[in-house]
Amino acid sequence: MLSKIKNKIKTFYGLLKGGKHKDILEIIKRRMYSDVSYYFIKKDLTILDNEPIPEAKINIKLRPYRESDHQYFKNLPLDDMLINANIPTCYVAVTDDDVPCFRQWFMEPKDNDKIQAFFRYNFPLLKADECILERAYAIRKFRGLNIMPRVIYLMEKMALDLGYKWAIGCIPVKNTLSLKAALNAQARPYKLQVTKRRFFIRHTVYIDIPKKLKVQNPWLFPEINTQGKNT
Secondary structure: OHHHHHHHHHHHHHHHHOOOHHHHHHHHHHHHEEEEEEEEEEEEHHHHHHOOOOOOOOOOEEEEOOHHHHHHOOOOHHHHHHHHOOOOOEEEEEOOOOOEEEEEEEEOHHHHHHHHHHHHHHOOOOOOOEEEEEEEEEOHHHOOOOHHHHHHHHHHHHHHHOOOOEEEEEEEOOOHHHHHHHHHOOOEEEEEEEEEEEOOEEEEEEEOOOHHHHHHOOOOOHHHHHHHHHO
């Protein structure tokens, strides 16, 4: 708990030092009063062999994050907190010249204690056959090169080789672009996480996805269309 507080202080100090006063005010505002909902999505990794393999428009490879990579991933407060807390495992996609272009975490059930200590109720406990792919970020000048689908495929393949069956992700309900990308990758929403903050007190619950939300978003829940045709 003490180390987490130290990490938060370090992150806020970095924001102050960098003149990021608007970011600080936004964080305070969110923690004073906000309602945020996320879809938790899940993909069956055993279908990978039957899917087309996505290729990026440039050559990339994955390697673990290095401290020297930080210069490429600035102004990402939560990511900095993850790095400072040493949450495993952060991977970076790099070019042939070892220039970072993308970053994402690959989290495993063996690190449940660390994940829960950091995120607390923001993430469910991982089962033995589950892993999490989280905090994807593409450097601006490398966007539009199909790097994200390629990295996700490489991580999913790594997870499958390690014996995991399910890859879990967390996407804001209003992030249509990421949800469509997840749908195209054969991932499906399976739970709704609702977090309410009132005067710095947070309350988070996991619930089944309400039918009303499914009906409002039939593109995200194909089974709604299927049921309509069968009735």
